[in-house]
Amino acid sequence: QQPVQSPQAVILREGEDAVINCSSSKALYSVHWYRQKHGEAPVFLMILLKGGEQKGHEKISASFNEKKQQSSLYLTASQLSYSGTYFCGTEGQGAQKLVFGQGTRLTINP
Amino acid sequence: NAGVTQTPKFRVLKTGQSMTLLCAQDMNHEYMYWYRQDPGMGLRLIHYSVGEGTTAKGEVPDGYNVSRLKKQNFLLGLESAAPSQTSVYFCASNTLRGVRDIQYFGAGTRLSVL
Structure with a gap:
């Protein structure tokens, strides 16, 4: 089951802080975070075990x-x-794969 | 070091045509994955492989087939393309630690089915 990310989108000014949340209805063994810029591939940010x-x-x-x-x-x-757009990916019990959330679009303005 | 390479980068198909997308990695990774990405849907897993000669279904496998005859290559096939398969397709791979390690993504294949 797909994890739920919040917020779906956020707009900030440069220098401000942001928090992106990822929530699952199932027990998790690891959570991964990736960032994707428009037209590019996702890039690894963080794994939490x-x-x-x-x-x-x-x-x-x-x-x-x-x-x-x-x-x-x-x-x-x-x-x-x-x-860019931030995605969380979650690993459930016994899984050999990740399930990704729908993404959070972050826009930073000067 | 090329990492994960996908070919082709773009393709336009007519409904009913077939095609194969190739993913090649030069990092000696065991695990390989095929995802599709549609607006607002995130990355959805189509099929994956945990080693040469193995494949398994992901979340959205219908209409696709895969093969992993060589460790470095993972092929995704569309036997009879449908407009619903218009999407951006990403391949990824990671090490023997599997899902608890970094996934390295290819640049993507943009497929349009008319």
């Missing part, structure tokens, strides 16, 4: 609440280059 292990981008942080089956991506002091 059950138990606390993380792998990812230096300037972007994220949290994973296993009990609530939720993850949040935190973008602080946003830069113009952060613009």
